[in-house]
Amino acid sequence: MTSDSYVTAAAGAAASTHVLIFPFPAQGHLNCMLQLAELLAAADIHVTFLNTEYNHRRLLRSSSGNSLPGRGPGPKVQFRAIADGLPDDRARSAARLLELDASLRARSSQAYRDLLVDLREGSGGRAPRVTCVIADGIMPFAIDIAEELGIPAMAFRTPSASSVWAYYCIPKLLQSGELPIPEGADLDEPIRGLPSFCREARSSDDPMLRFVAEVTAHSARARAFILNTCEHLEPSALSSIRARMPVTYAVGPLHALRSGSESAPARASLWREDRTCVAWLDGQPERSVVYVSFGSFAVMSRKQFLEFWRGLVGSGRRFLWVVRPDLIEEGGWTDEMESMIEGARDRDRARVVGWAPQREVLGHRAVGCFMTHSGWNSTLESMVEGVPMICWPFFADQQINSRFVSEVWRIGLDMKDTCERSTVERMVREAMEGDAADELRRSAKATAEAVRKSVEEGGSSFAAFQRLVQHIKSLARPN
Numbered sequence: 001m002t003s004d005s006y007v008t009a010a011a012g013a014a015a016s017t018h019v020l021i022f023p024f025p026a027q028g029h030l031n032c033m034l035q036l037a038e039l040l041a042a043a044d045i046h047v048t049f050l051n052t053e054y055n056h057r058r059l060l061r062s063s064s065g066n067s068l069p070g071r072g073p074g075p076k077v078q079f080r081a082i083a084d085g086l087p088d089d090r091a092r093s094a095a096r097l098l099e100l101d102a103s104l105r106a107r108s109s110q111a112y113r114d115l116l117v118d119l120r121e122g123s124g125g126r127a128p129r130v131t132c133v134i135a136d137g138i139m140p141f142a143i144d145i146a147e148e149l150g151i152p153a154m155a156f157r158t159p160s161a162s163s164v165w166a167y168y169c170i171p172k173l174l175q176s177g178e179l180p181i182p183e184g185a186d187l188d189e190p191i192r193g194l195p196s197f198c199r200e201a202r203s204s205d206d207p208m209l210r211f212v213a214e215v216t217a218h219s220a221r222a223r224a225f226i227l228n229t230c231e232h233l234e235p236s237a238l239s240s241i242r243a244r245m246p247v248t249y250a251v252g253p254l255h256a257l258r259s260g261s262e263s264a265p266a267r268a269s270l271w272r273e274d275r276t277c278v279a280w281l282d283g284q285p286e287r288s289v290v291y292v293s294f295g296s297f298a299v300m301s302r303k304q305f306l307e308f309w310r311g312l313v314g315s316g317r318r319f320l321w322v323v324r325p326d327l328i329e330e331g332g333w334t335d336e337m338e339s340m341i342e343g344a345r346d347r348d349r350a351r352v353v354g355w356a357p358q359r360e361v362l363g364h365r366a367v368g369c370f371m372t373h374s375g376w377n378s379t380l381e382s383m384v385e386g387v388p389m390i391c392w393p394f395f396a397d398q399q400i401n402s403r404f405v406s407e408v409w410r411i412g413l414d415m416k417d418t419c420e421r422s423t424v425e426r427m428v429r430e431a432m433e434g435d436a437a438d439e440l441r442r443s444a445k446a447t448a449e450a451v452r453k454s455v456e457e458g459g460s461s462f463a464a465f466q467r468l469v470q471h472i473k474s475l476a477r478p479n
């Protein structure tokens with residue numbers, strides 16, 4: 001069955017349609033799945049958004065009232081929360097991803113099952129019985145439990161289509177002996193831009209490699225795939241995925257898709273946004289500032305931080321840097337770093353904040369380029385605003401994204417694994433001034449136009465979203 005077949009089956013099912021959305025509890029997963037929730041609510045679908053208690057408390061603490069859907073004048077989304085099973089004082093960073101995953105499987109799955117049983121009976125009160133689950137594709141247990149209970153489940157994958165396709169290929173690469181890559185081999189040859197866990201795995205039993213391969217193979221058991229990308233960006237990866245998973249909806253970039261919703265797209269920040277940086281940007285010349293952010297998960301060593309800092313200062317360019325409270329590895333902070341940051345707060349040419357309203361910053365006329373870790377959300381946000389990128393990928397899908405940015409879409413530069421002040425300086429100059437910068441800017445602008453077209457009426461993502469809505473409505477059982 002293709003996605004077109006669901007259109008007729010959906011007629012009249014709107015009022016009785018209720019979707020439960022369950023993201024993996026990390027910032028990069030929350031934002032885009034919350035945007036999906038808001039768009040579905042605007043399409044007249046009841047939505048329950050399931051958070052972990054830990055994250056929900058953080059969201060409420062950091063949200064500015066109207067940024068979460070259901071809290072302002074926009075469409076209503078009902079929030080529920082279950083425990084993630086970890087003690088409150090435990091960091092939920094990238095380094096602990098497997099621990100969080102194990103805890104969710106072992107300790108949260110029963111609470112999730114109980115909640116679904118409850119919602120399946122319609123005991124949620126105002127909402128009808130739950131008729132569909134959209135679970136993060138890296139939580140196969142959430143898909144299996146829903147299907148066991150007779151609730152159709154779809155998988156949402158948060159990385160790019162090319163990354164998802166690379167994950168699909170892991171078992172084949174293991175079988176053919178191309179993975180794990182032998183010690184001492186040139187990591188740029190023959191498979192360039194491999195995700196970090198492929199490059200670092202020293203045996204086929206590597207836990208991270210196994211985790212990614214397993215969840216990817218498993219999520220293909222869902223009824224459909226939803227991807228935050230568009231046909232224009234990744235046509236060949238999408239067609240490879242569709243060969244395995246025919247019902248795949250490419251509905252991105254979701255934060256730019258405004259199908260039926262008038263309000264600004266939802267933001268779900270786990271940190272409180274420091275809006276003083278927007279006022280600071282207002283006072284800066286056009287395209288003069290390098291915006292630096294390494295997302296929500298990455299952790300740097302002291303040495304890396306200092307190399308970046310000195311490179312940025314050495315470039316002579318103005319910069320705005322997001323230094324999250326947990327950006328530097330445990331025990332890495334020094335008084336020297338503290339005083340450098342304090343000094344920057346008072347200077348005209350640099351600004352440091354703990355967390356920024358990133359989409360607004362990227363859309364600001366004063367921003368000239370984005371130095372990024374190449375998380376997929378950041379990549380899409382920069383793309384939509386036509387801002388060229390300097391990529392310093394840390395882990396997972398980020399190596400794939402940075403390679404596509406530099407070699408396929410040609411809208412940025414890839415620092416790969418180098419972290420030296422001279423490279424930082426050179427790349428900032430290249431991205432900000434001269435012919436190469438003009439060329440990058442032109443191609444970033446053209447990409448922005450094409451991507452924006454995809455999410456407007458008549459565009460491929462807009463149409464895919466309409467088909468997804470019809471598919472979800474067609475799953476509603478008579479109440």
Ligand SMILES: O=c1ccn([C@@H]2O[C@H](COP(=O)(O)OP(=O)(O)O[C@H]3O[C@H](CO)[C@@H](O)[C@H](O)[C@H]3O)[C@@H](O)[C@H]2O)c(=O)[nH]1
Pocket residue numbers: 026027028029031158159269293294295296297298322354355356357358359374375376377378379381395396397398
């Ligand atoms: O000061 C900041 C910094 C970031 N953000 C937002 O936080 C999100 C960050 O997402 P992303 O760029 O995807 O980075 P991560 O938080 O690192 O996301 C994880 O999830 C992504 C989606 O699967 C992967 O692509 C990444 O590799 C993985 O680390 C984006 O929406 C940003 O707008 C802010 O609002 N303010």
